[in-house]
Amino acid sequence: xxxxxxxxxxxxxxxxxxxxxxxxxxxxxxxxxxxxxxxxxxxxxxxxxxxxxxxxxxxxxxxxxxxxxxxxxxxxxxxxxxxxxxxxxxxxxxxxxxxxxxxxxxxxxxxxxxxxxxxxxxxxxxxxxxxxxxxxxxxxxxxxxxxxxx
Amino acid sequence: xxxxxxxxxxxxxxxxxxxxxxxxxxxxxxxxxxxxxxxxxxxxxxxxxxxxxxxxxxxxxxxxxxxxxxxxxxxxxxxxxxxxxxxxxxxxxxxxxxxxxxxxxxxxxxxxxxxxxxxxxxxxxxxxxxxxxxxxxxxxxxxxxxxxxxxxxxxxxxxxxxxxxxxxxxxxxxxxxxxxxxxxxxxxxxxxxxxxxxxxxxxxxxxxxxxxxxxxxxxxxxxxxxxxxxxxxxxxxxxxxxxxxxxxxxxxxxxxxxxxxxxxxxxxxxxxxxxxxxxxxxxxxxxxxxxxxxxxxxxxxxxxxxxxxxxxxxxxxxxxxxxxxxxxxxxxxxxxxxxxxxxxxxxxxxxxxxxxxxxxxxxxxxxxxxxxxxxxxxxxxxxxxxxxxxxxxxxxxxxxxxxxxxxxxxxxxxxxxxxxxxxxxxxxxxxxxxxxxxxxxxxxxxxxxxxxxxxxxxxxxxxxxxxxxxxxxxxxxxxxxxxxxxxxxxxxxxxxxxxxxxxxxxxxxxxxxxxxxxxxxxxxxxxxxxxxxxxxxxxxxxxxxxxxxxxxxxxxxxxxxxxxxxxxxxxxxxxxxxxxxxxxxxxxxxxxxxxxxxxxxxxxxxxxxxxxxxxxxxxxxxxxxxxxxxxxxxxxxxxxxxxxxxxxxxxxxxxxxxxxxxxxxxxxxxxxxxxxxxxxxxxxxxxxxxxxxxxxxxxxx
Ligand code: FES
Ligand code: FES
Numbered sequence: 001x002x003x004x005x006x007x008x009x010x011x012x013x014x015x016x017x018x019x020x021x022x023x024x025x026x027x028x029x030x031x032x033x034x035x036x037x038x039x040x041x042x043x044x045x046x047x048x049x050x051x052x053x054x055x056x057x058x059x060x061x062x063x064x065x066x067x068x069x070x071x072x073x074x075x076x077x078x079x080x081x082x083x084x085x086x087x088x089x090x091x092x093x094x095x096x097x098x099x100x101x102x103x104x105x106x107x108x109x110x111x112x113x114x115x116x117x118x119x120x121x122x123x124x125x126x127x128x129x130x131x132x133x134x135x136x137x138x139x140x141x142x143x144x145x146x147x148x149x150x
Numbered sequence: 151x152x153x154x155x156x157x158x159x160x161x162x163x164x165x166x167x168x169x170x171x172x173x174x175x176x177x178x179x180x181x182x183x184x185x186x187x188x189x190x191x192x193x194x195x196x197x198x199x200x201x202x203x204x205x206x207x208x209x210x211x212x213x214x215x216x217x218x219x220x221x222x223x224x225x226x227x228x229x230x231x232x233x234x235x236x237x238x239x240x241x242x243x244x245x246x247x248x249x250x251x252x253x254x255x256x257x258x259x260x261x262x263x264x265x266x267x268x269x270x271x272x273x274x275x276x277x278x279x280x281x282x283x284x285x286x287x288x289x290x291x292x293x294x295x296x297x298x299x300x301x302x303x304x305x306x307x308x309x310x311x312x313x314x315x316x317x318x319x320x321x322x323x324x325x326x327x328x329x330x331x332x333x334x335x336x337x338x339x340x341x342x343x344x345x346x347x348x349x350x351x352x353x354x355x356x357x358x359x360x361x362x363x364x365x366x367x368x369x370x371x372x373x374x375x376x377x378x379x380x381x382x383x384x385x386x387x388x389x390x391x392x393x394x395x396x397x398x399x400x401x402x403x404x405x406x407x408x409x410x411x412x413x414x415x416x417x418x419x420x421x422x423x424x425x426x427x428x429x430x431x432x433x434x435x436x437x438x439x440x441x442x443x444x445x446x447x448x449x450x451x452x453x454x455x456x457x458x459x460x461x462x463x464x465x466x467x468x469x470x471x472x473x474x475x476x477x478x479x480x481x482x483x484x485x486x487x488x489x490x491x492x493x494x495x496x497x498x499x500x501x502x503x504x505x506x507x508x509x510x511x512x513x514x515x516x517x518x519x520x521x522x523x524x525x526x527x528x529x530x531x532x533x534x535x536x537x538x539x540x541x542x543x544x545x546x547x548x549x550x551x552x553x554x555x556x557x558x559x560x561x562x563x564x565x566x567x568x569x570x571x572x573x574x575x576x577x578x579x580x581x582x583x584x585x586x587x588x589x590x591x592x593x594x595x596x597x598x599x600x601x602x603x604x605x606x607x608x609x610x611x612x613x614x615x616x617x618x619x620x621x622x623x624x625x626x627x628x629x630x631x632x633x634x635x636x637x638x639x640x641x642x643x644x645x646x647x648x649x650x651x652x653x654x655x656x657x658x659x660x661x662x663x664x665x666x667x668x669x670x671x672x673x674x675x676x677x678x679x680x681x682x683x684x685x686x687x688x689x690x691x692x693x694x695x696x697x698x699x700x701x702x703x704x705x706x707x708x709x710x711x712x713x714x715x716x717x718x719x720x721x722x723x724x725x726x727x728x729x730x731x732x733x734x735x736x737x738x739x740x741x742x743x744x745x746x747x748x749x750x751x752x753x754x755x756x757x758x759x760x761x762x763x764x765x766x767x768x769x770x771x772x773x774x775x776x777x778x779x780x781x782x783x784x785x786x787x788x789x790x791x792x793x794x795x796x797x798x799x800x801x802x803x804x805x806x807x808x809x810x811x812x813x814x815x816x817x818x819x820x821x822x823x824x825x826x827x828x829x830x831x832x833x834x835x836x837x838x839x840x841x842x843x844x845x846x847x848x849x850x851x
Contacts, residue, residue: 033177034170036366038317039400043779046317074170087168091158091745094753095605096167097174097317097366122787129779131317131367132605133753135787 003067007032008076014063022066023047023058026073034074034100038129045128048101049073055108057127074100083107086145094132102128106142115148154614154624155807158745162609162629166364175321175336175363180393183323184211185254186386187396189247189262190406191239194475194772195271198237201246202263209256211390213248218385220352224378225345228282228442231478233350233381239266241440242773243406243477245378250386250394271475271772275437276414280473282438283446287453287467287525287701295429295464299420303501307417307493308837309821311767312410313774314482315784318366320375320407321397324383330357331384337376338368338602339642344634346377347384362632368604369757370481373644374443375407404777408480409767411436411448411471415456415493420464425505425512429464430525432456434490436471439478445471448479450575452486454705455818457525458494459536459569460516465525476772481644483754484817487570488761495566495822496836499829503851509826510544513567526705533800533810535711535737540567542796543713547733552717553830560722561730564826565715568818571706572811573647576696579688579707585638586655587685588616588663590676594626595663597656598683599640601648602632606813607746608648614742615653615806619660622672638685646811649742650707651688653806659686691804708802710810711737714755714819716827717791725842727828729759729791732820737798739810744797747812751795754816760785762821766839 002015007030014025021040026032026049035058038046042060049058050072077084083106086092093099102125109116109124116124121142130138166172191198203212215222215234224231235244249260272278296302322335330353337343340360347358360380365372379396387394398406413436420429434456438445453469502509517536523529543565544550552563573579587598597616603609613627630637640652663684667675675682696703715733720726734755741747764783768775776782783789801808821838828835834849 027177032170033173036174036318037176038319039779041400041778041780044317079169084168088160088164091161091164091749093161093164093167093605094607094749095317095365095367096163096172099167100170103168125787127786129317129784129786131315131369131757131784132749133756133785133790134749135756135790136752136793137749138787 003063005066005068006070008072018064019062021059022061022063025063026058032073032075036097036100045101045105046098048104048128050104050108053111055105074104077107081107082145083110086141090137090141090144092134092137092141094134098128098130102130102138110146115146116142153618155618155742158743159610159614159624161607162613163603172364174318174366175323175334176397178323178334178363180323180325183393183395184250184252184390185257186248186250186383186394187257187260188245188382189249189260191235191242191244191246193239193266193268194242196239196266196268198235198239198246199265199267204263205259205261209251211250211386213385213389217389218350220350223349224381225349226374226443227446231441233378241475241477242771245382248382248386250390273474273476273772275435275472275474278472278474282442282471282473283449284470285449285453285701289525289527290464292429292431292464292466296420298428300423301421301504303419303421303504305417305497305500306836307415307496309413309489309492310839311412312482312761312765313404313767313782314369314371316367316369316371319398319400319403320372320379322376322380322383323393323395324380324387325393326387326391331387332359332361333380333384334361334363335376335380336365336372337362338372338604338644340600340632340634341639342374342642343377343380346381350381351384351388359633359635362602365602365604369483370485371407373481373642375480400779401777404782405774406477408443408478410482411438411479411486411489413489415490417493417497419497419501421501421505425507425515427460427462427516430457430462432467434467434469436486437474437479438471439474439476441478443478443480447575448486452490454526454571454575455487456490456494458491459518459567459711461518461522467525476769483757484814485645488818488821491568491818492821495568496825499564499826509565510540510549513540517567524705527702528704533708533739533802535798535800536567536569538798539711539713539735539737542798543715543733543735546735546794546796547715549715560720560831562718562720562827562831563715564823564830565713566819566822566826567713569709569711570646570811570815570818571709572650573707574645575705576698579651580690582641582688584641584652584655584688585685586640586652586659587638587683588656588659589683590672590681591628592676593673594622594628595620595672596628596630598630598637599652600632600637601640601652602643604643606750607743610746611649611742612653612656615657616660619657620664620672646814649809650805650811653809654804655686655688657806659684662686707804708810710812710815712815712819714823716820716823718824718827718831720831720845725845727763727840727845729763729824731791732759732793734793734816735796735798736812736815737800738812739802739805740799740808741797742807742809747797748795750812751816752793755793755820756785756790758817758820759791759824760789762824762838763840764789766841
């Protein structure tokens with residue numbers, strides 16, 4: 001079965017198993033390795049990308065659900081995006097493995113809620129686990145990116 | 151020149167980790183690469199009678215123990231663990247065969263029939279007949295100490311397994327190159343892997359190269375485990391003559407890899423009526439799992455920390471690490487000290503309760519001070535700061551006020567006082583003889599060490615130290631990728647030694663380099679004279695002495711000191727415990743990078759809170775039954791309390807710019823602080839995790 005989708009602004013045709021997770025297509029098919037595999041079962045958030053602007057878990061999204069959609073990965077997020085800037089400025093990452101997913105969730109939050117409070121942030125990032133425990137700094141970085149003082 | 155030490159400069163690895171450019175092991179591919187997997191035992195204990203592949207093996211590469219050219223052993227302390235089982239199965243994840251195929255999906259077709267003669271497994275460490283290591287630490291005379299006592303307080307305390315759960319699972323790629331083998335991997339200690347490969351492959355040291363990929367967390371879980379995985383991938387790659395990638399999925403990683411040692415600790419403590427400790431008799435048992443791995447050194451650290459940050463003239467600590475038929479346990483942040491200090495600190499609150507004295511007063515009166523001696527007889531230096539951290543935490547958290555106000559409300563507040571030795575135990579650092587180098591480049595200098603960046607900020611912190619030692623900008627200091635063919639052996643990235651020990655070597659090397667440069671800048675010297683590398687090798691602090699047989703002497707170069715205060719809410723209907731706030735005070739000598747040091751404290755605290763309340767490894771038939779992220783819970787933002795961190799600095803003369811270790815200590819404190827808060831709320835809990843079920847069944851106070 002052939003299906004089409006847009007990834008980081010480029011139109012793509014996929015010709016393979018429609019049940020294949022989007023994450024494998026991105027990583028193995030397109031060499032976009034910024035989205036990570038942490039669990040494969042939708043619970044850690046390391047594979048977070050945007051599908052039509054909403055955060056989604058690429059590991060549990062079959063290719064057929066991405067058909068006709070617009071997918072943005074960390075590589076497609078503008079380098080000058082305020083979330084990326086804030087993350088760099090206040091040294092959020094430790095091991096970094098969760099961070100591309102955290103950033104994608106945070107960017108989606110700010111797109112829908114430009115001035116989030118603590119509850120909004122916690123709700124939006126609830127599904128993104130950080131074993132290094134950077135949660136406090138993530139909250140600060142989201143606020144910094146949003147221009148609300150921490 | 152603005153100094154960089156003490157400033158929170160930009161992390162060297164920050165940009166790549168934020169843009170997704172950082173390359174972790176599964177992000178790498180090599181031409182012709184195969185995907186490998188491990189066929190494991192399905193019983194915890196027994197004899198293997200027959201192994202028979204029961205699938206179409208066309209297109210697959212198969213490796214069994216006969217394909218091992220060197221010794222069938224994972225190099226370690228005891229060399230007791232085979233790369234692939236011979237006849238005996240000692241745990242349910244024991245590797246038996248290896249398989250590789252071009253298509254990752256094809257591995258799902260692998261099916262191997264294994265016939266066994268099962269034997270009776272042992273899961274209770276105290277009943278095991280096999281002991282990996284036992285030791286006794288003795289100070290003074292126990293009977294004399296008990297004779298002075300007004301009363302004796304006894305208790306038994308237990309902690310469970312804990313999975314490191316680095317977010318990136320274990321993974322390596324082995325690439326056969328020029329008659330030798332290169333292994334890339336997610337790892338903490340490339341030279342451990344190097345040694346294991348040389349032994350299993352029967353190669354010369356120069357034929358083996360180990361390169362660290364960006365590593366998605368370790369916490370001890372990638373200290374020695376990658377050695378066996380690297381051997382497996384290399385055996386497949388050798389047989390196939392092609393690169394082989396092996397990446398565990400989450401279930402296999404949780405099922406098969408090392409975890410924190412469960413512990414059972416018994417205390418008998420003599421105290422005077424006023425609360426002075428006169429005698430401490432401590433018996434400690436660690437569950438080592440099926441093979442020795444690092445258990446002897448985990449036991450050492452656990453035992454040396456078992457009397458806590460307290461002075462006492464009469465101490466006996468007996469420790470044993472026992473074999474059981476579960477996958478081997480190994481390093482996890484804290485390395486035994488969190489287990490033994492959990493017991494000590496819960497016991498301290500019980501002593502206070504028995505005597506009707508304030509928990510802070512009991513601790514303050516017994517806390518180790520400069521000039522006091524530890525259980526091993528080490529005389530503490532001026533940087534011993536137990537009293538300072540205790541007072542700071544009590545003040546910051548308003549401990550006494552809340553303790554009085556919250557009684558009977560379902561809220562609880564508790565504290566813990568602890569210390570943590572930096573660097574290898576005893577003469578370990580002398581044996582390691584670590585090296586670190588600084589090399590001139592066209593534009594500045596480059597740091598050459600084998601210390602790995604696993605999130606804790608190695609590259610950044612080392613670059614800061616070198617920049618200031620040379621008086622050059624932080625920005626012109628580069629850090630070399632960790633490749634055993636390029637960097638010297640700086641020892642493993644463990645034991646809170648990367649800053650205090652390796653950082654000090656770099657400070658010395660940079661100091662020597664500065665002397666060589668004279669009045670020239672590094673770039674000017676390079677232009678005029680070409681390349682220059684300066685290396686420093688470890689030298690023990692003057693006068694340090696350790697007797698490994700008697701367990702006497704200077705156990706660590708120095709100690710960090712910490713005090714945690716936990717504030718919790720207990721739901722009376724569900725017995726669920728919500729951690730609300732942690733106050734974490736840490737005295738670490740000098741914070742090279744205050745923001746990263748704070749990050750280490752926050753991260754260690756979050757893991758400690760979860761170990762206390764959330765993380766329960768359920769063992770069934772000798773293996774982890776809940777080996778998924780849906781039923782082994784690690785903390786999300788919602789499970790992590792607010793953490794107020796306070797850093798105190800009492801410089802250590804032999805650390806770089808006064809710095810001691812910081813990475814591990816923060817995990818020593820949260821669990822006892824939380825259990826003591828439960829005590830304050832009326833629940834007598836003596837084992838963790840304090841799940842709602844445990845809290846429900848706990849005695850009422
Ligand atoms: S890998 Fe997709 S949620 Fe964990
Ligand atoms: S930074 Fe390591 S898991 Fe989040």
